[in-house]
Each structure stands twice: as structure tokens, then as C-alpha cells.
Amino acid sequence: MKDASYPAPTGTGLRGVHHSGTGPGYEAGVTIRDLARQSGRSFSFVCTVLAETGATFRPRGGWPHA
Secondary structure: OOOOOOOOOOOOOOHHHHHHHHHHHHHOOOOHHHHHHHHOOOHHHHHHHHHHHOOOOOOOOOOOOO
8 A cells, every 4th residue: 555645756856857958969969978977867867868858869879971
């Protein structure tokens, strides 16, 4: 049985703060590792936030150069 004194999770937490700045940086070509370093968050957290925002992930090593 759940304790009614705890609020139900909303699914936003700190992520709502990060959604606004992470996606545009990644879409502009900044790497996930650089975003993690700049934000002080883990690589995994940044990947999760990007996935939540619907970012299109680049392949490992970046897009092929022409």
C-alpha cells in the first residue's frame, strides 16, 4: 500500500529546467559529452533528456562527411 503523504511523481523534476537548453545545443552540433560537461550532469542524464525532447541522435562519430 502506498503512503498518501508522498506526492505522486510528475515526471518532470529537474528535467524541465534542462529541456530548454540541451536540445538546441545538440541540434547545433555540440556533442553529448560537451553538453554533460557544460551542465554538470552525467552523459546518461543528457541522453535521457534529449530522448525526452525528441532529438534526432547522430550516429557514433557524427554524421559522415561528404
